[in-house]
Amino acid sequence: SYELTQPPSVSVSPGQTARITCSGDQLGNKYVSWYQQKPGQSPVVVIHQDSKRPSGTPERFSGSNSGNTATLTISGTQAIDEADYYCQAWDSNTACVFGTGTKVTVL
Amino acid sequence: EVQLVQSGAEVKKPGESLSISCKGSGYTFSTYWIGWVRQMPGKGLEWVGIIYPGDSDTGYGPSFQGHVTISVDKSISTAYLHWSSLTASDTAIYYCARRPSGGNYAPFDYWGLGTLVTVSS
Numbered sequence: 253s254y255e256l257t258q259p260p261s262v263s264v265s266p267g268q269t270a271r272i273t274c275s276g277d278q279l280g281n282k283y284v285s286w287y288q289q290k291p292g293q294s295p296v297v298v299i300h301q302d303s304k305r306p307s308g309t310p311e312r313f314s315g316s317n318s319g320n321t322a323t324l325t326i327s328g329t330q331a332i333d334e335a336d337y338y339c340q341a342w343d344s345n346t347a348c349v350f351g352t353g354t355k356v357t358v359l
Numbered sequence: 360e361v362q363l364v365q366s367g368a369e370v371k372k373p374g375e376s377l378s379i380s381c382k383g384s385g386y387t388f389s390t391y392w393i394g395w396v397r398q399m400p401g402k403g404l405e406w407v408g409i410i411y412p413g414d415s416d417t418g419y420g421p422s423f424q425g426h427v428t429i430s431v432d433k434s435i436s437t438a439y440l441h442w443s444s445l446t447a448s449d450t451a452i453y454y455c456a457r458r459p460s461g462g463n464y465a466p467f468d469y470w471g472l473g474t475l476v477t478v479s480s
Contacts, residue, residue, distance in 0.1 A: 253421045285466035287404070294454055294473060295396075295404065300466040338404050342463040346409055346418025348394065353403035 254343040256351035263357045270326040272354045274339030277320060282341040284322040286315060290335045298337075299324060326356070334358045361385040363393075363455050363471035370477045371445050378441040379474045381455030388436035389413045392458040394467055395429060395440045399451040407453070410438060411460065445478045452476075 256276045264270040284302050287295035297306055299315035312327045326333050339351035366380040381393060395407035408419040412431045428441040440453060453474050456467035
């Protein structure tokens with residue numbers, strides 16, 4: 253089955269840029285979404301179709317996807333961005349896969 | 360307002376059966392996929408399966424095929440996740456989430472609050 257791999261953790265200082273990678277075989281041929289999950293809460297989509305921001309997602313969140321790697325970038329990271337982040341893609345219309353998840357810590 | 364309202368927490372014994380539910384409102388239920396996602400304690404998100412209420416087209420994650428059943432009752436805008444025989448490893452929060460139809464690009468755009476299932480002897 254298809255797999256998506258993320259680094260377990262990313263640390264960033266306030267105001268700096270955090271980059272979270274998501275790796276999968278020929279991932280650039282699929283559309284990737286990114287979800288933010290804070291403790292005790294349901295996930296929320298912050299990026300879909302590789303780089304589109306839903307209404308409500310701050311502009312500091314951006315995404316890209318090429319080759320075997322998709323990247324979520326948080327520019328000017330704030331303390332409120334501290335959360336777990338998951339990438340997600342569709343292997344077929346009825347086959348979904350989530351990444352392993354990355355804990356973002358704002359030091 | 361789009362809402363996915365999930366059934367309440369459950370405590371069950373190994374071997375027992377269970378169905379949990381997810382009721383959609385604020386949109387045309389039959390034209391959006393409903394997916395189920397598991398989150399074991401302290402762990403990441405795992406895709407359980409998905410159903411399209413319009414025609415009951417269904418797909419399951421490799422780890423869940425044959426262990427759970429997803430169904431839907433369009434008349435009451437409700438999707439279900441069913442176990443016929445629970446094990447301790449089914450202990451987790453289960454989220455339902457809505458996915459627009461139309462292609463392999465759509466994300467899960469609305470999520471329920473989750474149902475905690477605890478399986479213990």
